[in-house]
Amino acid sequence: MRWQVHGERPVYENSWVNLWLVDVQQPDGRRWEHHVVKLRHLAVVALVDDQKRVLMLWRHRFITDTWAWELPMGLIEDGETPEQAAVRELEEETGWRVGAVKPLIYGQPANGITDSEHFVFRAEGGTYVGPPAEVNEADRIEWIPLSEIRGMIDRREVVSSGSLIGLLYLLLDEPV
Structure with a gap:
């Protein structure tokens, strides 16, 4: 209907x-x-290394007054593709650069009340280029083994929808 x-x-x-x-x-x-x-729509990126780890940020969200792990993410700027935003946000928030990303999954996390679109990408083979330009984004940046992600989700250590759908889809693709 x-x-x-x-x-x-x-x-x-x-x-x-x-x-x-x-x-x-x-x-x-x-x-x-x-x-x-x-x-505005959101780009999210899961950078995976050759040791089956994903790069994540430990950060505080003042709106819910909670700490949790998140994938690097940010708003897509005017004139920017979701892929370009994902690459830019990854480098700004973590100091890791990738040449390209590939689509992982797309979601609309609250489509009964908002038009927000989340474009989630996967990247591999990043290069560390220096400290993050965004100093207010994360308390810590760490490589997390994919084998630990399910337990982190169960313990509510990962709660943002962009991170959740990206990580869960990543786990479907990656035997751990």
Whole structure:
């Protein structure tokens, strides 16, 4: 069953988050204004080395006041492809450079309320080029064995949706 959109209007807009009211009609005929959060899209990258380890960041998220492991990720800038954003964010946040990434998985983590798209990539054979340019992103940057990822997820040490879907899909591809 498809909902029909009759129009939309912005309530609040800035460069990070936009709140819109969308005039929708449900299949049963009920019509109302639904809140929609419009966000810039996200690129995520899983850099895997030849020892079957993935590069991750230990960071604090003030919104939920939690610490957790995450894959390097960031917003896709205007005029930038998701692949370019993944390569840029990896280097800015970790100091590791890759020449190319390949698509791993795509997701829309909360598509009932937001239009956010997460493009998750896999990279291999990175080169360390120096300390991260983004000094406020992570408390630690470490290579984590893929064999430990499942336990970390079970202990809620990995909770961001971009990291979760990327790591779980990575585990499907990589026997550990």
